[in-house]
Amino acid sequence: ADGDAFVFDQVDGVDGDVLEFDGGDGDAGCEFAQGVAILKGGDPGFLRDALREFAASITVATIEFENVPVDAVDLIEDEGVPVRPNGETLSRAQDRLAEKTFFREIGIEPAPFARIDHPDEIQPALTSLGGSGVLKSRFAGYDGKGQVRLKGAIMPYPAWAEVGSKMAILEAWIEHDREISVIAARSATGEFVPYDPPENDHSGGILRRSTFPSSASPAVIEEAKRLAKKLADELDYIGVLALELFVTKDGQLLANEFAPRVHNSGHWTQDACFTGQFEQHIRAVCGWPLGDPSRHSDGEMLNLLGEEANAWEQHLTDGAKLHLYGKRRAVTGRKMGHITKLKPKA
Structure with missing residues (x-):
């Protein structure tokens, strides 16, 4: 989950009222929402009543990040x-085991993985996966x-503790050539509109830079878009989603994960494309015609993490576009904003 750029804040001229239902974490929300319901804890019955009242005030809903309680989404849908995305899609995105299993069921190959329900299962699974891997909590994270x-x-019990001593998944370590992502929109009528995939650099599991377009071969790019369309179609998805992919050294594609929302690796589209991902998502969710995703520029996007955002002035060079998210606390590793640097399209 990004939680780093608020969908409606990034879209100019939204035609219609915007209502926001917020769990209340004290950070920035949608700046021009006409009504905001902020709830902190409280009786579950009161929360259900509030969700029903919220549902009665709107005609369609979307989400900012995928870790929204599926029960809450189902309740809103039960109100008509x-x-x-819907609850079924969220349930797959929230559980890494369900996600990887779904990939395989629809013909998208993920990195090899094993289910881990107990720390004693870690070492045998790691050995079977080639001796190198990443242990991940199945939920959240x-x-x-x-x-x-x-x-x-390895020492299995300390590793188990590092992922929260909860159900986990062990993924084989992939010696890849590069990482790319496909950001794409799908409409209620099944129209599929992908952006040119960027090439992504991570550090410590956090995206630092997206370069667009990727320098991967045309064949790899077309196959990546095909896989993203397959995913969107199988989910009967409406809105913008992202599919993250490893490109192996022999040119094969392995799925890392998908995000049922606008994505950090697509934030550059707002500055470099005729229709950015934020506007495209609202178009799809509201049933409006999808826009032109074509790039008018090449370039790169750089994330500002933690206190890097405090030195934002130094990044305003050579026409760079600065976006700050209005978060109150600059925590180490937290995405506080991003910069998009454009150059003429090659």
Whole structure:
């Protein structure tokens, strides 16, 4: 989950009222929402009543990140209001085991993996996966949280503790040539509109830079778009999603994960494309015609993490576009904003 750029804040001229239902974490939300329901704890019955009242006020709903309680999404849909993406999609995205299993069921190959329900299962699984891998919590965890790199003979119980001592998944370590992602929109009528995939650089599990377009071969790019379309079609998805992929050294594609929302590796589209991912998502969710995703520029996007955002002035060179997210606390490793640097399209 990104939680780093708020969908409606990034879209100019939204035609219609915007209502926001917020769990209340004290950070920035949608700046021009006409109504905001903020709930902190409280009686579950009151929460259900509040969700029903919220559903009665809207015609369609979407989400900012995928770790929204599926029960809440199902309740809104039971009130006759479509949520895009729906609860079934969220349940797959929230559980890494369900996600990888679904990939295989629809013909998208993920990195080899093993289910881990107990620390004593870690070493045998690691050995079977080639002796090098990443142990990840099945639920929650993002930007490098809830995961640990393992290699060779390991101490299973400390590794288990690092992922929260909960159900986990062990993924084989992939010696890849590069990482790319496909950001794409799908409409209610099945129209599929992908952006040119960027090439992504991570550090400590956190995206630092996206370069667009990727320098991968045309054949790899077309196959990546095909896989993203396969995923969107099988989910009967409406909105913008992202599919993260490893490109192996022999040119094969392995799925890392998917995100049922606008994605950090697609934030550059707002500055470099005729229709950015934020506007495209709202178009799809509201049933409006999808826009032109074509790039008018090449370039790169750089994430600002933690206190890097405090020195934002130094990044305003050579026409760079600065985006700050309005978060109150500059925590180490937290995405506070990004910069898009454009250059003429090759």
